[in-house]
Amino acid sequence: MFGGGEHTLTQHSLGRFVAEASTAALLQTRSEWERYGVGMRITAMETFLVPPRWLFLRIATDEGIVGWGEPVVEGRADTVRAAVAELSDYLIGQDPLRIEDHWQVLTKGGFYRGGPVLSSAVAGIDQALWDIAGKAYGQPVHALLGGPVRDRVRVYAWIGGDSPGEVAELTRAQVEAGFTAVKMNGSGQVGPIDTPARTAEVVARVAAVREVLGADRDVAVDFHGRMSLAMSRRVLPLLEPLHPLFVEEPVLPEYSADLDRLVAATSVPLALGERLFSRWDFREVLRSGIAVAQPDLSHAGGISEVRRIASMAEAYDVSLAPHCPLGPIALAASLQIAFAVPNFLIQEQSLGIHYHSGSELLDYLVDTEPFRFVAGHAARPAGPGLGIEVDEAAVRRAAQVGHRWRNPVWRRPDGSFAEW
Template sequence: MKISRIETFLVPPRWLFCRVETDEGLIGWGEPVVEGRAEVVRSAVEVLSEYLIGEDPLRIEQHWQVLTKGGFYRGGPVLSSAVAGLDQALWDIAGQAYGAPVHALLGGPVRDRVRVYSWVGGDDPNEIAEAVAAQVEAGMTAVKMNASGQLSAIPTAAEVANVVRRVAAAREVLGDGRDVAIDFHGRATAAGVRRILPEIAPFHPLFVEEPLLPEQAHLLHDVVTASPVPVATGERLFGRAEFLTPLQAGVAVLQPDLSHAGGISEVRRIGAMAEPYGAVLAPHCPLGPIALAASLQIAFSTPNFLIQEQSIGMHYHDGGAELLDYVVDPEPFRFVNGHIRRPEAPGLGITVDEAAVRAAAREGHAWRNPVWRHDDGSFAEW
């Protein structure tokens, strides 16, 4: 069996899909994308495809080694995301070829269901209680929210109080039996986050995500040491080597993204590397159905897995397509009491609606993340 064709599809609301076809008729799907830079990743996929055409798709590890190390300049979000999507597609083909879900090829399932959480915004504290209540009504047992909008380098008393009010509003609706995770989105400084975390600790967040920017990993140890709340990070890290400093700093939760951090092949290794440090995996996934399907295969085969992000109904989709618009059968993504049952279909466990993808690709998208500024006109982290 040989790879005969690789196509990419830029589809709303902000995603990029790739389709890998073989000469024996098997087709694998992947989701190689950097949000806001999808067109650039598309070009990288096209370049990497030059190597894959004519190759045996089942030699996944060999291809991963060549795609990640075959160029003198390596790594970074664009290249690692291009590799990630292609890697997902190759695992999808392998599962179909062997007649098994990917989690079976990774050693078999270690759980019967996977806990998931939903996004509830958080920039506007007045909307928190209503959004959280809707998720509770839908049966979710965990939600994630932004800690704040933009933050000053040294947060004011009012900014700290606003964060506390947001978290308190969520906790009041959730009660003690459900969880809330708090996403700082890299908007805080080390000094700022050390000021805020003790104030929200009484509300027992599941974790605080990206309290610092990824380039400030050398400061994580001080934040972790000072924090009464478990610290999570990793959505903007792209390989095992980049996760080593956070692990050594004592981060409790790693959040590699299956569409950024080298795909299924690399994320399973990141999970294994985290085990000796006592860290757990909560893959980042505000993306489409293929990325979520790949994430779930990791979740079902990773012992130190915590919880899975998913983007159904997320505000980034407003005015665009939804995750379920691109699959033939939404059943693999059906939530039961805040969990997803183990998929048993071969490959990634979903059937992509190719007609819907091709139709959406005719529209395409040019999604860009917002650019924020402080009151004085200077750049602010989004």
Template sequence: MIITGVETFPVAPRWLFLKVSTDAGVTGWGEATLEGRVETARAAVHELEDLYLGTDPLRIEDHWQTAWKAGFYRGGPVLATAVSAYDHALWDIAGKHRGAPVHELLGGAVRDRVRVYSWIGGDVPAEVAEHAAATREAGFTAVKMNASGRLTALDTSASVDRVLALAEAAREAMGPDGDFAMDFHGRFTTPMARRVIHELEPLRPLFVEEPVLPEYGHRLRDVVESTTVPIACGERLFSRTDFLPALQAGIAVAQPDLAHCGGISEGRRIASLAETFDVQVAPHCPLGPIALAASLQVAFTTPNLLIHEQSLGIHYNTTADLLDYLVDPAVFRFADGHCARPSAPGLGIEVDEAAVRRAAEVGHRWRGPVWRHPDGAFAEW
């Protein structure tokens, strides 16, 4: 069996899918979504295709090593996203070729279902309470939300109070046996993060995500040691070597995104590395169905899994949603806040290729917003 074709499909709302074909008629799907930089990631995917065309798709590790290391310049989100998509697709082919889901090829499942959380919105406490209560009513036992909008480096007491009010609303709606997490989204400076997280302690969030920007990872320890709230990060870390300083800083939860960190192969290694630090894994995945399918395959084999993200109904999905490109969306039917273990070969999903091709004819040009402070200076989104 050899690889004969590589195709990419930019589809709404902001995703990029990859199809890898073989001369045996077995195809594999991957996701190369790099939010706001899809065309850049697409170019990287096709730059790498010379390393894949005409080769054996079952030599997954050799492909990973070659694609990651063959260029003089390594790492970063663009290369890592392109390698991730190929890795998804090759594991998908391997599973289909052997008639087994990927999690069986990785050593077998360690659990029967994976706990998942949902995103909720709301700019005021009443909205947060309403959305959290509706999510709880739908069976989910955990939610995540943004902690704030635009912030200055050392914002006002009122801005701190707004964060606390949102957290209080979420805690009340979820109850003592439910969980809420807050995403700081890199919008906080280190001193601002320390101030606010200290105030959150009585509300016992499941975790606080990305309290400081990844380029200030050397300040993570300052945040970790200032609070009892579990600190999470990882969506903008792209390899084991990127994660190591964060683990050494004492984070409680690692959040590799398997569409950005080197795919199934590297995502599994990151989870194993995290286990040696007594750190739990909560994969970052506000993306499409292929990324979720690939990430869940690893989640089912990860002993130190905490919870998993999924994007059904997330605020980004305005023109298409998680289930729109699947032949059978039942594989992502969430019950009691959990996703059941998939049993179909490969990634466990069947992509609706006709729907993908129709959507790719339209494509998309999704961009993240650009925020500015009242004085006109750039503000972190």
């Protein structure tokens, strides 16, 4: 619900339509709507704050077709929820199948544009509209995007752990579960120019994972923007003998102008993009020489925009690995992109991730089969739309609990702020 209640056609665009049509009698039947070129229309939009830290969106239509999206900024879910409510003023009463036109209006129709909140609100709406379109046409979204370009999608599993022994044990468990790739945090808190001991800790942890994986599996290392440019320049060459699949966010996005210097300093493939929100944000980054672009389907404008970012990346020989430590709807949308774009590399997914205490993405699905991974791969979804059936009753129950998740705030020993 949006504060005072569900946004409905009656509360918004219906009134305007009646005024323009001169009589409410014209709206009594579906055939009369079609006479005026309206067709299927959006009748309601609801958002649900659900544990552990997600926001789900349900868009209903007058034909009974429902689409689901996941518009969220982790730690700012209520803010994104308010943005979705504002955008609903435009969407209620509109034809949900005019996805591209809606994307253009929602992103550009306001004087102030861009940023994580608006882009994430639009992203979840876009996911839900594609879900509706697929269900209306009886096809999975990837079929509407030109059809699949692969038969299965490689996914990786997250591991936690602080010591070499812990990360090795957790990696072994993922190998036994069939995964051929894992991702790990490169470090905890890091100083601007840290000690040789801290540098050695990073290398030792990655080395322990590599020893378990052998040469036929992969490890990706997430620096999480915790490293300064100087520290990344120091650490990356030391990781080269361990052959990471990629190192993620070697610097914060605000230092993207320095990426070309970092690319020149190492042979390790560099990846970033979870905190970039449009093709315009990616434009200069793609020119820097990164190897992997990581837009998030719940942050970077949804399926529509990530498909465009993937095409831009292909022109620079950059692979796509969608960022997705989120819930089932975001993952379902990511997989639709993964099956549709030729330069896809690997898919993040959050089953068992350490952020999800007490809740899992499978808790919100009627059928968990779409997220059953075999030999570290996801099968091509055959169901219409996003290819999942959201358990609406479970969502509504969880929304009664809600959440106020916030990321930790770290401080260095001297009391100054440190990147989390």
